[in-house]
Amino acid sequence: MKKRLMLSLMTVALVALLASGATFALFTADTSNVDNTFTAGTVTLDEPATTLIDINNIAPGDSGSFTYEVAYTGNLEAWLGLDTVLNGDLASGATPLDVTISDGTNNYSSNASDQVLGRFSQDDTVSLDIDWSLPLEADNDYQGASAQLSLSVKAVQAKNNINAAGTGPSSW
Amino acid sequence: MIKKKFFLALAVVLCTIALVTGGTFALFTDSTSPADTSFTAGQLVITSERDAGDTVPGPMFYVTAAQGATPSGQPGIYPTGVWAPGDFYMGTLTVYNRAPSTLDAWLVSTQADLQSGNAAMADKLWVEVFHPEMVGSSMTDVKIAEGWLSTFLAGPVAFNKNLPCMLGGNCQLHFKVTFDRSAGNDLQGEELVVTFAVNAVQKKNNP
Numbered sequence: 562m563k564k565r566l567m568l569s570l571m572t573v574a575l576v577a578l579l580a581s582g583a584t585f586a587l588f589t590a591d592t593s594n595v596d597n598t599f600t601a602g603t604v605t606l607d608e609p610a611t612t613l614i615d616i617n618n619i620a621p622g623d624s625g626s627f628t629y630e631v632a633y634t635g636n637l638e639a640w641l642g643l644d645t646v647l648n649g650d651l652a653s654g655a656t657p658l659d660v661t662i663s664d665g666t667n668n669y670s671s672n673a674s675d676q677v678l679g680r681f682s683q684d685d686t687v688s689l690d691i692d693w694s695l696p697l698e699a700d701n702d703y704q705g706a707s708a709q710l711s712l713s714v715k716a717v718q719a720k721n722n723i724n725a726a727g728t729g730p731s732s733w
Numbered sequence: 734m735i736k737k738k739f740f741l742a743l744a745v746v747l748c749t750i751a752l753v754t755g756g757t758f759a760l761f762t763d764s765t766s767p768a769d770t771s772f773t774a775g776q777l778v779i780t781s782e783r784d785a786g787d788t789v790p791g792p793m794f795y796v797t798a799a800q801g802a803t804p805s806g807q808p809g810i811y812p813t814g815v816w817a818p819g820d821f822y823m824g825t826l827t828v829y830n831r832a833p834s835t836l837d838a839w840l841v842s843t844q845a846d847l848q849s850g851n852a853a854m855a856d857k858l859w860v861e862v863f864h865p866e867m868v869g870s871s872m873t874d875v876k877i878a879e880g881w882l883s884t885f886l887a888g889p890v891a892f893n894k895n896l897p898c899m900l901g902g903n904c905q906l907h908f909k910v911t912f913d914r915s916a917g918n919d920l921q922g923e924e925l926v927v928t929f930a931v932n933a934v935q936k937k938n939n940p
Binding site for chain 1 (some may be wrong): 739776778779780783794796813814816818819824836839858921922926928932933939
């Protein structure tokens, strides 16, 4: 009789606990692994990365040159690329201004984008020699004309970014 | 008849004398003292070390060898260097269940705690946790949890199955962290330092 009463009491208590949503506290423990450090690299160019050069008051047969240098300062290896735009009346027509761009090894167009200069590391410098000349055959149509050459060097990370040929980035 | 009366009287006299003198009756007795009974709860304790082929204390992920140095000054041998979008690295944590622990354990979840740095970076770091186990006849990394590091910073991320870590044994976990390719230039040069934690619960009475 007593046994039945105890059993009934225990059953009631258990049901009450379950009904009230009570949780059972179990023993727990944890372990930590500290000081996990994630540092992002940098892709940066020294100023000026873009330059605008005005070529004016020149006569047929004139020529000149200048050097454009940009330092790569990022701590990740990067592809450097060149975007150029040459416009103006002096740069068009039958005998336009002739502009050549070279890094001493490769020649680059004066009017193109995404031209690959190569793969650079921190503190490398890209140096471009720009030579220009107005043909002697340039006629009076060119009098008073002018041209502007825009040079822009850009950089993109080289890691995880290489084209199928291995010659440049898969994406700028 | 007279003899009987005599002995009876003698007994009464003897009893009376005993009572008067305060004598006691000694009966055979015996007793036992109940043995001391004590109740001691078990202890659940887990520890861990990074494992790059040799378990040592120290972070799983570090940029320079100096950052990965053990407390004894041994430099880390697998620094990640600075991270570029698209980079991923693996780290291994060996979890131990040994003295003073006295109970078998389930490993049930992992989480991260921010120590310092730019928390925005955590939205571009994808974390996957694997448990190496035999699948068929080869050892395979079975994924048990994944998510952005920011999710792990927000609270425990439960494993998709509890891992037994028996008393006296250990359990290995592989952490893979990927810097997402969509990480923008605003994260260039930024740093984030976190603690990874693994949580356990008793295995006894907890199937």
